[in-house]
Amino acid sequence: MRVFFSKRLVSCECCPRHCKINRLAGELSFCRTGAKAMVAHAGLHYGEEPPISGTTGSGTIFFAGCNLRCAFCQNWQISQRFDKSTVREMNPGDIADEMLRLQEAGAHNINLVSPSHVVWQIADAILLARNQGLNIPVVYNSGGYDSVEALRAITGLIDIYMPDIKYMDNTLAKKFSGAGDYADIVPGVLEEMFRQTGSLETDAEGVAIKGILVRHLVLPGHPENSRKCLGMIASLSPAIPVSLMSQYTPQFRAANHPEINRRINAEEYYELVDYAGSLGFKTLFTQDISSQDHYLPDFEKNSPFEN
Ligand code: SF4
Structure with a gap:
């Protein structure tokens, strides 16, 4: 099967940075x-929210590199300081094989972490994997700095x-993540995601099959930013489940x-x-503040490919 989406890397506009470089030529x-x-x-990853794990x-695939440079990145070993010797370069066929391997291992879903800068490669991988029997949901687990046009192109x-x-x-986004237009971009991204999938639907066991689940990582000392994020999500729909991390x-x-x-x-959390709660969210996932290490994978200790 030929790849369809990856051709667009010839002038990359995968994400809001619109670099327009030719990634196919190695730029x-x-x-x-x-x-x-x-x-x-x-x-397989067990530390996501209950409907995902x-x-x-959850059959998690972590992509190296990122289109954000968060000063506090919780995955910095793979997003910003990765070493080519510790990552595997994969074409869409390889990624499709990985998806099928995770399905075979019993994953509820395929969870693509940091997909925004490889959106075309994963779109091709999903097409290939579906063609070969992938029948579990695919999760797009991004930092929110996505291209609305790219998301529209991969609808379905x-x-x-x-x-x-x-x-x-935007001031905080520029200071901490190098993305001075983040707050202008993200409401449209969320709207597009919600338009495509609607709110979260689960099966009889409470495992997600379709929809949206929005996360917000609470930063210390910036409650106003967190309130604005929650307010923006609620203004789109309080039916959107929120995970307050x-x-x-x-x-x-x-x-x-x-x-x-x-x-x-604990007080600020x-x-x-x-x-x-006051904004009327129907579903709110919270974490016990005493278990702050719970979701942090250590990429230096874990074997990079495992079941
Ligand atoms: S995905 Fe990378 S190369 Fe493409 S527009 Fe974004 S930052 Fe630039």
């Missing part, structure tokens, strides 16, 4: 990714959108920003939980 830009996607880790795990390929809405404040850990370049160089405390 690299902000995301440091060329024609082939780089996979840093693939395996279920009982048998993604079953579950799971964006992390990080900011509704307390796991923030100051690492990577967070030490350069004293205001975020600490963990969040539960204040936001109450605020989210």
Whole structure:
């Protein structure tokens, strides 16, 4: 089967940076990714929200590189400081094989982490995998800095959108993630994702089969940004399930920003939980603030490819 979407890498506009470089000719830009996607880790993951992890795990594929440069990146070993010796360059056929392997291992879904800069490669991979028997939902697990046009182009390929809405404040987005238009872009992204899949639908066991689940990683000392993010999501629909994440850990370049160089405390977290409740969200996933390490994979310790 021929690949359809990857041809668009000839002038890359995968994401809102619109670099227009020729990735097929090996040119690299902000995301440091060329024609082939780089996979840093693939395996069953049990630390996602219950409808995603279920009982048998989420078939998670972590892509190296990123179109954001978050100072506090919780996955910085693979997003910004990856070493080519620890990642696998994969063409869409290889990614499709990985998806089928994870399905065979019992995954409830295929969970694509940091897909925004490899959206065309994964679209081709999904087409190939579906053709070879992939029948579990595909989850698009992004940082929210996506191209609305690219999302429209892949309509029908993604079953579950799971964006992390990080900011509704461009000054913070520029300072911490190098994306000064994030707050202008993300409402349209969320609207498009919601338009495609609607709210979250689950099976009889409570495992997600379709829809959207929005995450928000609470940063220390920035409650107003968190309130604006929650408000924006609620204004689209309070039927959108929200996961309010307390796991923030100051690492990577967070030490350069004293205001975020600490963990969040219970008071600031539960204040936001109450605020989210006041906005009328029907489903709110919260984390026990004492279990802040729960979702953090250590990419230096884990074998990169496992079941
Ligand atoms: S995916 Fe990478 S090369 Fe393409 S527009 Fe975004 S940052 Fe630029």
